[in-house]
Amino acid sequence: MKHPLPQKPVAELLDDNRLVIWDIEQARSIYNSNFFGKPLGDPRPKEDFDTPLLLDPVEALYLAEQKIIKIQREKTDISYKKFQKIAEKTFKEFNEKYRVYKDLRVRGYVVTPGIKYGCDFAVYENGPGLDHAPYVVQIIDSSEQLTAADIVKAGRLATTVKKSFILSTIVNEEIRYLEFNWWKA
Structure with a gap:
């Protein structure tokens, strides 16, 4: 079930290769929209989950490019182009x-x-x-x-x-x- 979101979900870049959507409602919405990410501790939930959502860097870049999420590090927005450059250096x-x-x-x-x-x-x-x-x-x-x-x-x-x-x-x-x-x- 898709949940309308009042604001664009935020994926926090923890280091150069791990991204997390901490807000549970936003995490559910992103996962339920088309199976993006993995709920922490439950990679294939049967029902709604109550944990943050982990995103793979390619998933996060795709969602950011599509303007579905925004990526932040320490509450500072990172453009999808800048994140792509970070990922290029890391992977x-x-x-x-x-x-x-x-x-x-x-x-x-x-x-x-x-x-x-x-x-x-x-x-x-x-x-x-x-x-x-x-x-x-x-x-x-x-x-x-x-x-x-x-x-x-x-x-x-x-x-x-x-x-x-x-x-x-x-x-x-x-x-x-x-x-x-x-x-x-």
Whole structure:
């Protein structure tokens, strides 16, 4: 259920990589709008939660760029452009990850960090708790050598968790996806 907010939610930047929405009502609204963030201590709540919301930096940048939240550090506003520069310095290949994240969100997918699957993102059609993520996405640099062993390793991981494995890369400013589906012969 979406809650109308009297003011734009504030995500506090605690250090260069952790953001928290402390206000519980704002946290619920952001999470319930399209599964952004994770409630502290309850990554997939079944009902309303009573804890702050943790945002991944790519989620926070997306929400700030869309003017849904504002980012602050010690009660001082940080523009999404300034936050992007902070994240670029903190995270390897942040801009590439952000571009893929944004592209998937614009296409209507729910995108969450994929760390538990050993990849960049887990991608849902409806959202955590509503369906299982059918895809895991790994972003690779277009100049990287991809070996057969890398593909087999990724395929085994995706098969183990029953997901399609997608490689994403950016070539000449175009985001490209390559999906691997595995089956038993």
